[in-house]
Amino acid sequence: MTGLLHFEDFTVGRIFDCGPYPVTKEEIVEFAGEFDPQPHHLDEEAAKTSLLGGLAASGWHTCAMTMRMFADTVVPLAAAQGGIGSPEGRWMKPVRPGDTLRAEAEVIAARPSAGKPFGYVTFACKVFNEREQVALILMTPIIGKRP
Amino acid sequence: MIYWEDVEIGTRRELGTYTFTEEEIVAFAKKYDPQPFHVDADAARRSIFGGIIASGWHTAAVWMKLSVADRQKPGNASPLLRAGVSPGYEDMRWLKPVRPGMRLSYSSEVVGKAALKSRRDVAIVLTRNEARDDAGELVFVFTGKGLVQRRPE
Numbered sequence: 001m002t003g004l005l006h007f008e009d010f011t012v013g014r015i016f017d018c019g020p021y022p023v024t025k026e027e028i029v030e031f032a033g034e035f036d037p038q039p040h041h042l043d044e045e046a047a048k049t050s051l052l053g054g055l056a057a058s059g060w061h062t063c064a065m066t067m068r069m070f071a072d073t074v075v076p077l078a079a080a081q082g083g084i085g086s087p088e089g090r091w092m093k094p095v096r097p098g099d100t101l102r103a104e105a106e107v108i109a110a111r112p113s114a115g116k117p118f119g120y121v122t123f124a125c126k127v128f129n130e131r132e133q134v135a136l137i138l139m140t141p142i143i144g145k146r147p
Numbered sequence: 148m149i150y151w152e153d154v155e156i157g158t159r160r161e162l163g164t165y166t167f168t169e170e171e172i173v174a175f176a177k178k179y180d181p182q183p184f185h186v187d188a189d190a191a192r193r194s195i196f197g198g199i200i201a202s203g204w205h206t207a208a209v210w211m212k213l214s215v216a217d218r219q220k221p222g223n224a225s226p227l228l229r230a231g232v233s234p235g236y237e238d239m240r241w242l243k244p245v246r247p248g249m250r251l252s253y254s255s256e257v258v259g260k261a262a263l264k265s266r267r268d269v270a271i272v273l274t275r276n277e278a279r280d281d282a283g284e285l286v287f288v289f290t291g292k293g294l295v296q297r298r299p300e
Contacts, residue, residue, distance in 0.1 A: 031208075034208075035212045036208070036211045037212075040232070052232060059233055060204065060207055060211050063207070064178070064179035064202075067179050071182055072181075075182055080182070081194065082200075083203055085203070085239050086203070087237065088235065088236070088237050
């Protein structure tokens, strides 16, 4: 397969644009119903008086949506072989129904794995809605070094 | 009502167990993490994992599910019950692949407390959260940050 990016191609500072991801109320409520059934993720009235000031997506849902944007954009380009973790995630602003998210995935670190044919690449995914940055999610996927 | 001031470092909760099915693993990954080793059994067999594994975000989301359920158990007056909002997490690691049929035991332990300079009504409780397999081996771990209401002055 040609055209794949390998470990050496993920130079620090390189940015990949990901998204868009339209956020619907139905999906916010569906995700929260399964994984994070708290009133501020499920019920518009109850959410108004919460710390979030209105219905908003679970932070884990924001991570999952970010993963989807990343998986659709960066993963097909790379010989990616899974992730080993997420050093940090910050939920900075609520993600609301009707938002359209996009992400900028910037390579912030890359290190080869000793004696193995791959390396670890750390991306900082800045997630934006139309108005501002809503989340920062760091991810460390394993990127294949050789085809 | 328990406030941030009442939270004791070292308090530990066993959140319960969760068994991952292939159907759920694939359904989650098709929506949020459609990499071949999460959604395609044949491709997964040829991958470095040798079979279908759960998205790490699925493993994390199940921690949240069990954590919310734990707060609602009778007698657990968790201070997270009323706020339940978090500014984020740190040091999340997916240490072992989560395969269909695996049962994970989740736990959460208070490891630190931090006041905020910016506001007086809430403060942060730090938790170390784990999932272990039936052999007791660590599969998943992260440091959580929960905003908890402070005792009114």
